[in-house]
Amino acid sequence: MAMLMSRQQQLAKIVKVLVLLLLVLIFFLPIVSMFVTSLKSRGELYVFPPVVFPKEPNWDNYLTAWTMIHYERYFLNSVIISLFYTVPCVMGSCFAGYGFSRFQVKERKTIFMLMLSTMMVPYMVTLVPLYLIVSRIGLADKRFFWIIWGVQGAPFLIFLFRQYFSTIPFSFEESARIEGANRFQIFFRIMFPLVQTAVIIAAIFAFQWSWSDYLMPVLFLRAEKVTLAVKLVNGYVDMKQNILHNIGMAGIVYYTLPIVIVFFVLQKRFIAGLLSGGLKG
Amino acid sequence: MAGSEIKRMDTISRQRRISFYIFISPWIFGFLLFQIMPIAWGFSISLTNRMAFTVMQKFIGLDNYRNLLADPEIRYSLLTTFIYTVSSTTLAVVTGLIIALLLEKEVPGRGVFRTVLYFPYMIPLIAVGWIFKIFLDRDTGFFNIFLSKLGFISSNIAWLSDFPRGSVVSLSIWMSGWSMIIFLGGLSTIPNELYEVAKIDGAGYLRRLRAITLPLLSPFAFFQFVTSSIYSMQKFIEPYILNPRQQRGGQVTAMIPPRETFFTMARGYDIVFLKNRFAQGLALLWILFAIILIITVIFIRLGGFVVYTEVGEKR
Numbered sequence: 001m002a003m004l005m006s007r008q009q010q011l012a013k014i015v016k017v018l019v020l021l022l023l024v025l026i027f028f029l030p031i032v033s034m035f036v037t038s039l040k041s042r043g044e045l046y047v048f049p050p051v052v053f054p055k056e057p058n059w060d061n062y063l064t065a066w067t068m069i070h071y072e073r074y075f076l077n078s079v080i081i082s083l084f085y086t087v088p089c090v091m092g093s094c095f096a097g098y099g100f101s102r103f104q105v106k107e108r109k110t111i112f113m114l115m116l117s118t119m120m121v122p123y124m125v126t127l128v129p130l131y132l133i134v135s136r137i138g139l140a141d142k143r144f145f146w147i148i149w150g151v152q153g154a155p156f157l158i159f160l161f162r163q164y165f166s167t168i169p170f171s172f173e174e175s176a177r178i179e180g181a182n183r184f185q186i187f188f189r190i191m192f193p194l195v196q197t198a199v200i201i202a203a204i205f206a207f208q209w210s211w212s213d214y215l216m217p218v219l220f221l222r223a224e225k226v227t228l229a230v231k232l233v234n235g236y237v238d239m240k241q242n243i244l245h246n247i248g249m250a251g252i253v254y255y256t257l258p259i260v261i262v263f264f265v266l267q268k269r270f271i272a273g274l275l276s277g278g279l280k281g
Numbered sequence: 282m283a284g285s286e287i288k289r290m291d292t293i294s295r296q297r298r299i300s301f302y303i304f305i306s307p308w309i310f311g312f313l314l315f316q317i318m319p320i321a322w323g324f325s326i327s328l329t330n331r332m333a334f335t336v337m338q339k340f341i342g343l344d345n346y347r348n349l350l351a352d353p354e355i356r357y358s359l360l361t362t363f364i365y366t367v368s369s370t371t372l373a374v375v376t377g378l379i380i381a382l383l384l385e386k387e388v389p390g391r392g393v394f395r396t397v398l399y400f401p402y403m404i405p406l407i408a409v410g411w412i413f414k415i416f417l418d419r420d421t422g423f424f425n426i427f428l429s430k431l432g433f434i435s436s437n438i439a440w441l442s443d444f445p446r447g448s449v450v451s452l453s454i455w456m457s458g459w460s461m462i463i464f465l466g467g468l469s470t471i472p473n474e475l476y477e478v479a480k481i482d483g484a485g486y487l488r489r490l491r492a493i494t495l496p497l498l499s500p501f502a503f504f505q506f507v508t509s510s511i512y513s514m515q516k517f518i519e520p521y522i523l524n525p526r527q528q529r530g531g532q533v534t535a536m537i538p539p540r541e542t543f544f545t546m547a548r549g550y551d552i553v554f555l556k557n558r559f560a561q562g563l564a565l566l567w568i569l570f571a572i573i574l575i576i577t578v579i580f581i582r583l584g585g586f587v588v589y590t591e592v593g594e595k596r
Contacts, residue, residue, distance in 0.1 A: 016383050020394050023380065027398060027455065030416040033423035037415050050420040092307035099304030103297045115308060118316055119508070120573050122515045124546055125566045126316055128553055129323030152311020183300050212405030214518050229407045233522065237530030245415055252408045263403045267396050275466045 038062070038249035045246055058246070065250035069235040075254070078211060078227040084146035085210035090202045093153030094195070097161020098187060102173075112162075119155045123215070131219045141222045146210070154209075157202045164198040165191065197273040204270055208259060228255050327564040333557035345564035355548065355565065359572070362544040365446055366513040369453040374505045377460025378498070382490075384461075385468050395465070399458035409452055410522030417441055417448055417523075441525040445539040448523050449516065460505055467501035468494070507580050514573055517546045545569045 039057040065071065100112050134140055168191065176186050192199075217227040232255060236248040263270070302309070330341050349355045380398055384391055401409070417424050417440040425437045440448050471494065479489045520542035521533040537543055537551060546569060553562030 013388065016388050017390070020380075020383055020388070020390075023383075024394065024397055027401060029423050029427060030401075030412050030455065033416045034412045036423075037421075048420075052421060052423075052426060088307075092311070096305045096308040099301050103301035103304070105294075105298045105301050108301065111305070115312070118312065120511055120570075120577055121316065121320065122546060122566060122569050122573060124515070124517070124549060125323060125563075125570050126319045128549075128563060128566065129319035129326065130315065132326075132559065133319065133322065149311075149315065151307045152315060153308055158308065183303070187304075208403060208405070212407060214407055229405060233407055233411070233533045234530045241529040241531065243528060243530060248411060249415065252411055256404050256408050259403055259405065260400075263400070264396075267399075268392075271395060271399065271462065274462055275469060 034249050034252060037246055038065075038253055040246040042244070042246065045244070061247050061250040062253070065236070065247045065254065068247065069231060069251070071251070071254065073224070074226065074228045074231040074235075077221075077225055078229070080143060081146055081217065081227050082207050082210040084143055085150040086203055086206040088147050088150035089153055089157065089206040090199060092151045093157035093202055094161050094192065094199065095187075096153050096158045097163075097198075098165050098191060100158065101162045101165035115158060116155055127215060127219065134220065140220055141225060143221075143225065145220060146216075149216075150206070154206065157205060160202060161195065161198050164195045168194055197269055200266055200269055201273050204262060204266065207262065211259060323563045324567060326560050327567055329560050331560040333559060345561045346568065349561065349565050349568060355545075357540065358543055358545050358548050359568075361446065361541050362514055362516070362546075362569075365449065365516065365542070365544065366510050368446075369450045369513050370506060370509045372450060373453040373457040373509060374460050374502060376454050376457040377462075377505070378464050378502070380457070380461045381464030381468060382494070384465060395461075398461060402456045402458035404456075406518060407522065409456065410519045413448065413452055413455075414441065414523050417451070439525070441523055442539065445520070445523070445525075445542040449519050449542050452519055452523075453513070460509070463501050463505055464498060467498045471497050503580075503584050507577060507584075510580070511573055511577060514569065514576075515546050516544045517550065520544060520547060 036053060038061055039059070040051065040054040040061075041058045044051040044054055096115070100108065100115075131140075134145070139145060172190055172194075173186050176190055181189070211227075212229060213227075214229045214233075217225075218230045221227070221230075232248065232251050236244045236251060238244060327345055328340060328342060329338050330344075331338050384394060388394070404412075416422050419425065419437050419439040419441075422440070424440065425434065428434045429437070438444070475493050476489060479493060484492065518533075520538035521527070521536075523542070524533070524536060524538040526538075527533060527536050534547075534550065534555070538547070543551075545565065549562045549565040549569065551562075552558050552565060556562075
């Protein structure tokens with residue numbers, strides 16, 4: 001009986017792995033198609049009957065993708081915008097998360113619910129009027145707008161930090177307070193280092209959001225300062241304005257690479273951290 | 282003696298309140314400046330006839346709202362947004378659930394599968410859109426090649442122009458890694474003893490799934506449905522990128538996507554920035570806001586019936 005059970009379990013395990021492998025294969029088809037397209041020659045894009053695989057890989061596309069649109073300029077723009085947003089956003093969320101987890105006041109729960117309910121506001125309901133206001137008062141095309149914008153944090157990240165802070169016992173702060181540390185010293189010296197995992201998770205999210213955001217840069221920034229998200233969708237065209245999908249895909253590879261690297265370097269802590277602390281409750 | 286004690290407690294609670302507001306002040310600042318102010322101002326504009334270059338701005342009450350709701354195209358966009366939201370949310374949640382269940386117990390390479398299947402969620406939307414535009418292409422797209430190699434289809438299908446809504450939904454399925462992570466988090470909260478006891482009682486896998494796993498995962502599924510439908514109702518840029526009509530450069534938003542994927546938010550953007558009718562566009566965005574609010578409230582009300590709670594537990 002025991003033998004039978006274990007054989008059955010083993011069979012189930014093998015089936016599971018096979019299904020998972022099939023899923024991975026399906027999930028990776030779009031990625032494969034991206035690489036294959038990025039190696040096609042110009043002619044292979046438009047010929048009939050269509051070519052699925054290029055005869056020989058055109059690695060030149062990767063060079064063209066870079067030189068054609070001054071990639072470095074827009075890459076740098078994206079990096080600046082993302083950092084301008086990520087740093088204050090993580091700090092602001094961490095602050096608010098600490099406030100919501102630590103200080104028992106009557107109205108705390110109401111304010112917390114109010115904070116979470118701002119997630120329901122469609123982002124254009126705030127961004128479109130904001131754009132109209134900002135362009136009126138001459139603040140358009142200023143990158144520091146992202147810093148001010150980031151300070152408020154993000155509801156999901158505030159929630160995440162609150163969850164993390166809630167797992168730390170109050171005794172940590174009590175002893176520091178007895179030794180005469182003020183609230184900021186307690187926060188920066190004791191609490192902040194204890195939520196490092198949450199900081200990493202929040203930073204990855206905030207960076208990913210600002211790196212992929214299309215609407216804010218297209219509204220608030222003009223031609224030279226625009227980020228990759230905006231530049232890529234209309235940058236790769238020939239003289240007749242035909243979109244060059246092969247070079248575009250090479251550009252997309254560059255665009256995705258920083259996030260992929262950050263993600264794979266930190267994925268262990270990122271996923272484990274999300275699973276253990278962030279999502280419960 | 283008692284008096285000084287009370288005084289001390291007062292100081293402590295005042296100190297606590299001060300600390301609370303100091304720490305949440307960055308959020309309050311953003312809330313007032315970037316939420317309340319634009320929301321209120323935007324709403325007041327939506328009650329006028331403002332255009333990009335109006336000299337004579339006047340108050341017209343709810344006329345914009347009335348006109349929008351009377352317009353069959355706008356009504357259709359609300360309907361198609363709703364259909365999209367229901368289908369993409371359901372499919373993404375179910376896909377995430379299935380993957381999470383496959384990864385539940387000791388599976389070889391669990392960590393690798395988890396990372397790899399989560400990965401598409403990290404790819405920027407613009408990239409995902411463009412990757413899928415090529416992936417779903419009728420002639421050279423890998424999806425058609427894959428399907429025809431397996432014998433599912435005999436002739437190539439033009440997914441982007443014949444099934445625009447399905448194409449946009451496919452992005453959400455591809456990015457269901459987020460849903461998977463939430464369910465994995467949920468699964469880790471279920472005590473193993475429950476399964477042990479059920480096994481001793483002779484419950485098979487399906488029985489355990491129905492009696493233990495799914496009820497205990499229901500709060501997580503509920504959370505997903507709420508957040509992801511709020512998010513799906515605001516779909517904006519993907520249909521533009523997957524737009525089969527867009528063959529030339531220039532702003533992607535200059536060429537409107539097929540009717541089925543011209544969602545409400547994109548229509549609002551189009552009215553504000555391409556037709557320059559600020560007030561009307563803002564009114565449409567407000568209609569969307571109202572619908573999201575209503576749906577969320579319904580969800581939360583319904584949630585009480587759908588979600589499993591411990592007997593006697595107060596909601």
